[in-house]
Amino acid sequence: MSSINFNPAVSRRGLIMGLAGVGAAGVLAGCNSSDAGSGSTGGSDASGATFKIGGIGPITGAAAIYGNACQHGAQIAIDEINAEGGDIQFELNFQDDENDAERSVNAYNNLKDWGMQILMGTTTSTPCVAVSSETNADNLFQITPSGSSTDVIGGQPDVDGNVAEPRKENVFQMCFTDPNQGAASAQYISEQQLGTKIAIIYNNSDTYSTGIYQSFKDQASEYDLEIVSETTFTEDSQTDFSVQLNDAKNAGADLVFLPIYYTPISLILTQANQMGYAPKWFGVDGMDGLLTVEGFDTSLAEGCMLLTPFVATAEDEATQAFVSKYEEDYGETPNQFAADSYDCIYALRQAIEQAEVTADMDYSDICDALVEVFTSSEFSYTGLTTGGEAATWSETGEISKQPMGMVIQDGVYMPLDA
Template sequence: MKKSLKIISLFTLVVVLILTVTSCKKDKKDTIRIASVGPISGDVAIYGNSTKKGIELAIEEINNNGGILVDDKQMKIEWVGMIDDEASSDKAATAFNTQYAKNIDLMLGAITSGATEGLVGQAIGKKLLVITPTGTADYITVGKNGDERDLRTNIFRACFNDSYQGEVAAKFISNNLKKTRVAVLYNNEDSYSMGLYNSFKNLATTNQIDIVYEQSYQNNSVDFKTAWNSIKSSGAEVVFLPEYYEKVVTIVSQGRDAGYNGTIVGADGWDGVLSVDGVDENDFTNCYFSNHFAVDSNEAVVNNFVNSYKSKYNENPTSFAALGYDAVYIYKKAVEEAKSIEFDKVLEVLTSSNFYADVVTGRITFAANGNAVKPAVVMTFENKNYKYYTTVE
């Protein structure tokens, strides 16, 4: 009996020692592990691939400069990579679980709003910081009824949200374009398009805007001629079109072919229209869209980013690239202020009213609901390029 007790005691001691060593190793990590989930194939692959490039550039820069200062120790970032979710909510959820199992410190994702909600469903309750660089749907940080922030305290976004973009569009049309008669085309099967439509509609009257015509369509819609003829008959001076870039090209092209020469206004989903095969840049004369940064800005932080990005990838960065890049630097600043990579300590810094980060897309702070607070830029088109037009706050 005594011999058995000795064996049990020895076994218990060994287990305790193993757990202690494992715990120490976990507390004394040599690298900070960052992972992502996003669409790197499919219809909106440009979003995932652009964001991935921005993330990788930021990580490369930080590591080349010694890493992130955690208390008195420089820690390099280990890039776990981006798993393709094809902009699918279910695939994003599965991809999150795969990445989470790799003992990561930060999840950057997902990229599209619907996929991000699928990912968030798996991230709720876990001691892991999640920053979506580009997921704009309002519900991502607060739930679809707006009452889940206490469950989603680990969820943040580096971009602004749909309600804010709808507000920006309304203010821009009213204050900058001085127009009042507006038509709206929106996709009632897409959360991004619906979020912007609802926000814009709710703020129209406040901004002296009269919505003279509105028409919904579906994901598989391809013929918009009837809608454009109705828009022409309505006397609309401006059309608000909250949609992603590939479908934007189709809709705008059909509008111009139908003889509508008025102003068309969109949001950040338009970023990428000039990369679509067969696009006629002339169709986008008298068009504007809200965005997160202007590639032709003369600000030093933007110039440095654009030059570094072009040097590495031989192309201009999109706003998705800038937001992926910024998300890494936001985390870097939070960790350095926390002097720790422990979840609770980094979260405390991010939720502090004193926290801010000066990044490519502007000075960013976080509201209590995890949303980014920062200005928006409005872009137009000139000489087959995007061109900065104004800033709206």
């Protein structure tokens, strides 16, 4: 696959970074608990040499597959690091927010009471926007494995030039931003000649979905893609997609772009099959999880394509070791959310080593030091989700790394070759 640039944003840190040293980056944690309580696991010793890492995501509810994956992926990384017995040790506390912004802020406050020094999370975008405003005000380092909205990091204008959220100097992403996912999808569909007449079905009540849709639409004409149908739904109307599918079918769409999560995608595929409509289907990271939907005929997912930074069937040694451990511990194959969280932990350890911060430091001082490292031209990270290349972060908090195309074949995700 040809290289795709995932880091187009302009730096907005400027003098603020030089004068204020505001911090960022975060990490996930390990033990499941409700938003009213907390649970922690990992190495902890009497010397106080253990970093307290907080994590937030949906462990229950409709989006639980994402939160559990993030928790489990981070847990494996932390267990590995602690088992090495080095100077850097982690104690983990992961809170359930049920994919709800208010609960996510409550979880964040619980973690502060616990003594959190760094946050990995949150898992989903809308809660992450709310929590990143809190961490920014507190100057607590945050890195999210999967909160992909540009409002998570802030400082980036929409298509009308408006900036909804100011730049949050302390917040970084391990995942691609929504605009990057949309633009890259348009480029990939064009380069691989997957379709020319494109229908889009998106959730206009969801920040994640609308962000990807808008960037895809903006780039489509550049790549000679004709959008013949654009239809929407909301959280309250995601059960009947007959109107959207008929519109796409009547418009002659040969590919349907789905910048949405896997649950409505399962219904769309089921209803399309019932009406005899069989275009190509192309999604983004929200499609990951489609094969786990209870009661869904997974044969309908055959041939579905998506862009992702991670594929569990990759043959490199690091991926196979992670997949094997994940399957052993949790009885299922890890998705990209698990891999992104695993990478968050190891990137954090690498930055801690380079910054020479210690666990007895104040979280704000830790934050300032880690921000300086993450935005340094001398810092890069190679992991499970970086496509075999070194990933770097811009001063906007975005990551630049290589995506991969995947297709569902025989019930598993496989690399989509040109």
